[in-house]
Structures are given as C-alpha cells and as structure tokens.
Amino acid sequence: MSESLVVTGALSRTPAADVRVDLRRRLQLALGAIWLLDGLLQYQPAMFGKAFPSMLADAAAGNPAPVATPITWSASFIGHHLTISNGAFATIQVLLGLGIAFRRSVKPALAASVVWALGVWWLGEGLGGVLTGSASPLLGAPGAVLLYAVLAVLVWPGERDADAAFVAGRTLGAGAARVSWVATWGAMAVLAALPGSVEAVHSGIAASDAGQPGWLAWLGTHAASALSSGGLVFAVLIAVIACGVYLPSASAVRVVVGLTVVLAGLIWLVEGLGGLLTGGGTDPDSGPLLVLLALAYWPVTQ
C-alpha cells in the first residue's frame, strides 16, 4: 500500500498531511474502524460479567457435537478466566483495527483478522448457526464475523488483476471475486429459503427488541415483516443479487450493488443496529459488513 501514499505539499506544516486514499483503502479503513469499534464495545463492563460466557455457550445450541463441544469448552474456560480473557479479546480487536489503520501494518493486521474472525465464527457464533437449520440472513447468518474474514481477503492490498473494474477483482482477479460474491449471497439465499428461517426471524426479533428504542424496534419489526412474510420472495431477491455481478454493463451492476446496499440497510434495521443502542451490543452485526462487501464490487471503471 505504501506506493499509493502520496503527500501533497512537501512543506506542509500540518501533522495530518493529505494522502491519496483510493476506494480499496477506504474499505480497509472502514473494516478497521469496525474492528476498533468492536474492541471498544468488548471493553463494556457487561462483557466482564457472567453474561458474556453464557452468551458464548448459547452458540452451541443446535449444533452437532464436533462443533458444539469446543464452543462449550471455550465458554467454560472464558468463564473461569473472565477478566483476562475478555480484556485480551477486546485488546486484540482494538489492535486489529489500529493495525489496519497504519499502512505499514495493514497486511499482517488483515491476515490476523482473518484468523481471528474464523476462530470467533466457530467458538463465538457457532458457525453462524448455519448447521442448525434455523439461521436467517435477517439475523446475521451466515455470521457477521465470517464477513470480516471475507472482506479482509477482498480488500487485501494485492494486484492480481490491476485492470479489474471493481476493488475485489483487483485483489482476487475478476472471475474469482465474482465466484466469491455468488458463494456468499448464494449461501444466504439458501438459508433464507429454509423452512425454519422465517420462524427463527420472528422469535429472534422478539428477543432483540428488548431494550431497543421504540422507533428502532418499530422499524425493525416492520422491516422483518416485509422481508420475511414472503420467505421465498426474499430468498429469490437474494439469489438475483447473487447473480447480479455477472450482468454485462457496469450501469446494471451498479443498480444491483445499490439494491444490495439498500437490502443491507434493511437487514441492519431488523438486526436492531446490532443492539448498539441497548448498551449490550458486542458488534454492529452484519448490516455494515454487507454494505462494505457490496462496495467492494462497485464498478469504478467502465
């Protein structure tokens, strides 16, 4: 990334010198900002209490034994070493965010974030509930933290295809990046079409409404009703998005990406903004990650 660092005005007196920031760097910084926010949320006093390991243990419910056993063990371990464990988790996430902020450390920080995210996806989110049969994209499936890992790969500062029209294509190559998009959204479409999905949304919304401001609970409930009332329609909409990156014109792809951003916003409302306004959220959930994911496919050239 250092090659894109251009200082404008060599005699500038200001410490915060102007540097050129392209879309990929902006996405990296946004991802880093979310990691930093996650770390600060993890420092909340409530996370140093017994509710935190209990929340982790809940992720084992419904999962097969090979997945659930390590979750139960790690939740128990964390429960016995709560202060040091939670302090370490929060600090690691803060350091991941700051590591992405500094250009010299962006590669190791992104690599570490992939490892950390996959670990949390298993031990903290129970693989996003995808093996339970009741996971829904409206509740963050296939797992918000998995999207951190996917994004870290998509915005990796490499140049496999410098002529690609979108950020993710520069890193992975346009073909592989499109396959990655189809895999992500295709998996979400499948999860949305599962019979247990709609029921899970209604019970999940009822649980997440607790402590939410009235206006947010109202918006979330109505957005959930609109999106989940025709469960199959929602699944088809996601499937259309999944195929949208193969449209031939850049304008059409921009429409699909714009639609994805709107859908991600609605999903975030259903998620209650990740519970951030309740003072008990540990992360902003999948909505903002889906927006960043979509922007990584925004065609910047014709």
Place this chain on the structure above:
Amino acid sequence: MTAPTWLSSVFVAMMLGVAGFCAGRLVVARRTRRPAEVDSDIVHVLMGVAMAGMLIARLRFGPSALWAVVFAGGVAWFGWTALWSSSASATSGISGKSSTPAAHGWRCPQPVPHLLECGAMVYMLLAVPKPGHVMGMGTGGGSGLSVVALGFAAFMVGYVMWLGDRFTAVSSCARVVAPRCGMACKMAMGVTMAYLLVLMLLILSQLVSGFLDRAAKRVV
C-alpha cells in the same frame, strides 16, 4: 455499572500522558520558536484532565457545568476557526494568497475534529442527568441521546483511522514539535473518547429502562 479498575487506570494513564505531552509541547514550541497547534494542544490538556476525572471519580474536580462551559468555548472557537478557514480558502483560491488560519502558525489546521471532540465533551458532561432529573426524561429523549452518543463514537473511531492512515506521511514534512507523538496523542484521545461514549450507551439505556420501570409501577 462500573468498568474494571485496571481498565479505567489504563485509559487514565493515557489521558494524563496526553495532557502532559501537549503541555510539554507547548512549552518546547515556545522556547524553540517552532510552529505549534496552540489551540488544539490547550484543549487536549483540558480534555485529558477532564476525561481522567470521568474515568476515576477521585481525579474529578470542579463542577461538570464549569467543564461544560469550558468545552462549549472550545466548540465556539473551533467552529469559528472552521468557518474562517473555509471562507479564507475560498478567498485565497481567487487571490492566490494563503490566508487560512493554518498559515498563521499557531492554530490547528484541522479544526473540525476538535470541534466535534469539544462537542462530545459537552454532550458527555451534560447528557447524563442527576438521578432526580431522570424522572423528567422520556423514552424518546433517551433514545435520541443514545443515537447522538453512537454518532459521536462512530466519528471518533473514524477519526482515529484517518489519523492512523496518515501517520507514516508525517515525519518528513512537518515542522511542528514531535508531530508523530502528537498524532499518536490525538489517536489515544479519540480511542478514549469513543470508549467513554460507548459507556454512555449503557448508561443512557439504563436511565431509560429505569424511567420506564418507574412509570410502569406508577400505572400499576
């Protein structure tokens, strides 16, 4: 709801360190006649001390209202500087002469982040009312305050990332005293302020739920 003592102590140490650094930088700049961001360094000294008091009660002195007035002054100053800066930039674009505040050598060239920092301080000092005042707070007011806290926290996190992104570009081009340490201090200030704002989310949530509980009991 209290944060672990060791965690508060770490943040307090950072804030007092920032305050000490900024005070020291002002002295060194004056003695060596080098340019300095006098206004932002002064406000960071005050913020460091005030936030240390917010984190650990023993370090608190002076009424909150007085601190709020001080930082409201900061809002006015940086607001005026930002306005002057934008209008002067437009003028210099026409005349070709630089007359922005930054060109005067003692004002911060990026007043907007400091304007918002001061705004966040005023907010934190005034948003959590005393227990007696909670009774008059409605649900809408509480949730509105939470949104403001979240907005300020998101800005602080973004500001920290913005500073980090520019960190490596600093040393060769800046003439101010210890520019990289200065940026690190601003980042530490941003992280600590974001942490306090995140704590505010829980406090406000508890205030609103406490109010609702009391209201429900009255109805029953």
